[in-house]
Amino acid sequence: MTQRNRRVTATDVARSLGLSRATVGYVFNNTPGQSIPAATRERVLAEAARLGYRPHRTAQALARGRSMIILLVLPDWPMEHSLRQNLETASQILDEAGYALVTYTRHERGHARPLWELLNPDVVISWTPITAAERSSMQASGITKILPQVQQERSALASATLTAGTRLQITHLHELGHRRLAFATSTNERFSLLSEGRVEAARQAADRLGLDPLDVRPVDHLDGSVARAVREWHANGVTAVAAFNDDIAAMTVAAAQRAGLSVPGDLAVIGHDDTPMASMLYPSLSSVSIDSVGLGRYLANLALHAAEDRPLPETPPDLHATIVARESTRR
Amino acid sequence: MTQRNRRVTATDVARSLGLSRATVGYVFNNTPGQSIPAATRERVLAEAARLGYRPHRTAQALARGRSMIILLVLPDWPMEHSLRQNLETASQILDEAGYALVTYTRHERGHARPLWELLNPDVVISWTPITAAERSSMQASGITKILPQVQQERSALASATLTAGTRLQITHLHELGHRRLAFATSTNERFSLLSEGRVEAARQAADRLGLDPLDVRPVDHLDGSVARAVREWHANGVTAVAAFNDDIAAMTVAAAQRAGLSVPGDLAVIGHDDTPMASMLYPSLSSVSIDSVGLGRYLANLALHAAEDRPLPETPPDLHATIVARESTRR
DNA sequence: CGATAGGGCTTGCACGCGCAAGCCCTATCA
DNA sequence: TGATAGGGCTTGCGCGTGCAAGCCCTATCG
Missing domain, CATH: 1.10.260.40 (lambda repressor-like DNA-binding domains)
Known part of the structure; x- marks a missing residue:
């Protein structure tokens, strides 16, 4: 026995x-x-x-000097659906290569030691930029492979998510005949990286189509800024709004309804990320669906290359984003 | 040098x-x-x-025979705001005790090896029941501390989340004068544990208040079941609906509006979990806010007790849940 | 004054594994 | 027949830490 x-x-x-x-x-x-x-x-x-x-993985890690752990640092956003989705793909790819993908949600006020100090990951890869403090904390923990590698590279990961879909939003509204467009962005500073990128992409798209400059406004439902924005947009002849994400879109639709406007009759609205919620509302929200599988693959490969000391691929792949047209932009 | x-x-x-x-x-x-x-x-x-x-945590883990890692297995749900929130508290408590909290989102179709096979956690604690297959996989990986310990104990973790708030929903609607109530639950089998518990709690609450038996229906917006449910509820004189969560509530509100009913005029609706979305819609959704901090504390303590071989506290604490009354149940 | 009790250290093994270096034995070749 | 080349193993060290056991020296006691 x-x-x-x-x-x-x-x-x-x-x-x-x-x-x-x-x-x-x-x-x-x-x-x-x-x-x-x-x-x-x-x-x-x-x-x-x-x-x-x-x-015994721990013993292996000690002997090899490599933990075979890849730590993915996620923002504290409600990005859920699309983001979490691609983790599935990413962890599978990494698993096949012998690595374990551990996710760490960074908290603003959290006082717990970050996981990179505790897990000895071989690679830390972050969706959003890494602050100088975080970076030095990682380095002090003996982590040498940190992605994005430098501050400038921030866009490499983040921009993939933004430029693709936002352009589509604008194009979609344009194709439906809308000529005066607005962009509703978030007031939440936690999203600032992403939202600024999307705003910029939207501006360029509008410009390329020969539209008037976008009326861009940060909106929130608590301080009355959505209500104000909707009112003024309508007064200024804006007929369609592209939103930073589905939350903002839902908020905008609600504000329009509250103001007695009909959606999409008086104001068409399109969101971004194709949250499950988008299809549940009335009117259902048009949105942009992102190729989360492709994103996950990209993420995993980036991490793998770093883990195995291969040179990093320079440019992120073109990500497929597709319009999901629903009631909120129906003609 | x-x-x-x-x-x-x-x-x-x-x-x-x-x-x-x-x-x-x-x-x-x-x-x-x-x-x-x-x-x-x-x-x-x-x-x-x-x-x-x-x-060097890895070396410590090897020498001590304990990794000081606690693995929290989360369901593959659109992880509500509330759930994520308490992780903050939990990881802080565990951190202070020297443990690292790692979360693992269980995927249905995921073929990557689960993290418990890779991290040597001292304790695995799951929000939802652990399947027999998972349990034996954990045991084969040398993990002895698995919570919930047995199948029956499932409720210990899950019930805390459900009984508290659902009762409040019913009470709230009753206090507003509604006498014929319905309950909208999810068709999604992934939620079945939670939803069944909430349904049961709602039934009991209605019974205790001397109300007619609840008209409980699983609803979804894709198969037309929400539309049907709303129509029949209205025809049967139901004036208020408690929903499994905010998503279902939003779906129900949308269906009512689509059917030409006014909310809360013809049908009052209350959600559960107080998602950020709840306050953004029109009408804004009444909901139940759960004491996520308390939940996190409970979770952390449970794990800590197991990690340090202390006997487990028998009963989960009473969790504070509070009604957040908004427009969707306004008189 | 010798015995004893610690305080303040050190030596050395264990944890489970990866891997370099070497050892023995047989088959092959000149 | 002796030299040589591997094939098929084993011995042994190292990864960074925890911790048991022991060693030396001083202070205290009878």
């Missing part, structure tokens, strides 16, 4: 076969430069399976 | 002071039974700080 609650080690497998632990280790790792006959290899693997051997 | 990129170890600190590594280790750990004079302690700590020493 084996000792209970003691995990099976490679030594156990070796002893049970009358082999040395090194041989066993070579089998598990397919160590190059070692010639292990197929017969032995089989015996080892069979015995390992029989005993239920699992390599 | 010290070797670059080599992390500072306890040995470095010891050598730099002409002490042995053991002494240094005793200082860092405040090891009981060791008498270290204050002078030496100071010297060690000062030198450690000067050199920027950080204990």
